[in-house]
Amino acid sequence: MAEIIVPELAESITEGTVSRWLKQPGEAVERGEFIVELETDKVNVEIISEEAGTVQELLAEEGDTVEVGQVIAIVGEGSGAPAASAPKAEAQPTKEDAPAPAEATATADERTLASPAARKLAREKGIDLAAINPVDPMGRVKVQDVEAHATAPKAPATPAAPAPQVDDGRVTREKMTRRRQTIAKRLLEVKQSTAMLTTFNEIDMTNVMALRSRKKDEFFEKNDVRLGFMSFFTKAVVAALKKFPYVNAEIDGDEIVLKNYYDIGIAVSTEGGLVVPNVVDADRKNFAEIEGSIRELAIKARDNKLTIADMTGGSFTITNGGVFGSLMSTPILNGTQVGILGMHTIQRRPVAVGDNIEIRPMMYVALSYDHRVIDGKDSVGFLKMVKDLIENPEDLLLGS
Template identity: 50%
Template sequence: MATEIKAPVFPESVADGTIATWHKQPGESVSRDEVICDIETDKVVLEVVAPADGTIAQIIKNEGDTVLSNEVIAQFEEGAVSGATQTQAVQSEEKVEQAAAKTEAGAAPVVERAQPVADQAPAVRKALTETGINAADVQGTGRGGRITKEDVANHQAKPAAAPLTAAVGERIEKRVPMTRLRKRVAERLLAATQETAMLTTFNEVNMKPIMEMRKQYKDAFEKRHGARLGFMSFFVKAATEALKRYPAVNASIDGDDIVYHGYYDIGVAVSSDRGLVVPVLRDTDRMNYAEVESGIGAYAAKAREGKLAIEDMTGGTFTITNGGTFGSLLSTPILNTPQTAILGMHKIQERPMAVNGQVEILPMMYLALSYDHRLIDGKEAVGFLVTIKELLEEPAKLILDL
């Protein structure tokens, strides 16, 4: 029985999407709830799964096509397995058996020659084009020797037998289209620089007290809560307390109105393969350190797997970004509009510091607060950042709510 496969119902903030990858092709059998297609929006990648066991009968929307909410993208045959698929499976099994028999007899195993690029699935053709890999150089492990996306990735990951050198005078360029997510990130960042009066103020924090506390309690913390104790939970809790003291930093501008938020939803910027995403921790004033660390860990895992949902990134009253994980010593983060401030963390680096008239080597971190000067005055911005500095340098105040 033929069934229509439709795109998911997109949230109101998402107008349409683009077919990113078809994981299954017409004639291929699939299992119930198996991912058959990825749809990329300007915020997240949505997975489309098979409604039942069966076969992809027809693909209506190809890779790169734009789709609307609930639009039909393919036809599905429930409970059907095509004869071609069965034949390919039998042939594949026979070839494996032949290869095994020859190997046992001392002969070299049979290697199935990859089919030409024109005969490959659209997702594979796209991967070959983007990586510049010749289809003839890839060993296909799919049915009938077809190349899979994993085959392309594995081939790309192999070290080259000899370094590739360009001919004298040859200048190589590769042109690939921007993903929808990357384009959306670019649009938002550009709008933030053009539509806000953005200014950045800096300070530095002595990380020694937190590092010593973390060293002393990290094992017991992980054993008790099942989460690794990192630095981010201290920054989230310190920022939450500072937001309570400086409400304008937790506000946003809506037209001619200022919206003061009576809650604290802090976004944590995460870099993924598809671009920068900002999942949001909700009600951080009600979260303990373990809940913050667990929440960040869960979001990081979902970002790596491309499984962040739109609701994970909706809203947010303040953002923290940590360029220090990549070695950044100092930067000026760009606002995540409509928020009016963002805190930038950086690399911890030992530096000579003057302490009570003596020179000490301390692990220091530069902090950067970018803010919208239309709403936040310099006095408030500096006070906010100094509050975070003081709470981090004396974490007992943070824990005891002093």
């Protein structure tokens, strides 16, 4: 017999949510086969069985919060049964050890779709499973449903009982995922624990767009990856961080930690929320390597394949709200980092060029920063350098 235990995930992750059981009681499992998927603050993690056998018991429900080191399933000896086979009938309690209501409805309980833990709790509380209204749209009774039924106020035995509240379709409630809860919590913490300020500038994208247009076909044929704007901005950010090192720092107690590496986080929007994997050692990568890394991370993010290593250790973040049409925003700092660059949509508008007015493709950019570490001189200088490099992209090519 073997226990399925929540493993050590990462230094900052102590718990997760059971997202999906990949095996059910009675099913066979091979050694090294995935048995459950956990959703953590940062990524989804699949846990394997260390032994071959049959799943005997699941000790946590889908949606339950579990901690590192917690036993969540039991795998025993045996070859198991196919998932579609009928579940083995549970032994019913005797009159001496079970309340009468549960015994009187034993047949109905057997027909009711419920998890083993829910059945056990219902027996202990003397609750008829058939009387429970489960939240699960498939009708499966879970522990939470049993507990909610047990604590629900009983209707008074008078004709004057109030009519139940009817859902008229005006609102829809849905439970926040663990990742969305964590995003909300951390963004609020950043707002409350930093002296965040945002400075803005605008970039004339004419030259970089022209260069990209000239080089994109040749670039793709040579590197099998498309030339986008993110590699230009990543290169510009790295150059600016080297000139303004306090933008590539964080606070640790009463110390400022200056980072001598350049792992640039690239915000990626997924169905589960915003994630920020890192382009590691961006200063050592050329344009093609940066574009390849960004594409790989984006695919992994949308397929829920990001690892803990992909998500930790970043020194600065770039977020591009322009892909959704955002004209201007004030991005919120990412974790303990002290700077984040916000890119926005490119919009053609009239600008003064010398003594003339011309229509140019312009982008607003925003730098949010922690004023405890960075003063106006560094923040404005950093953003101005990014602007100058994007407006003169040949300098980036020559410096890469």
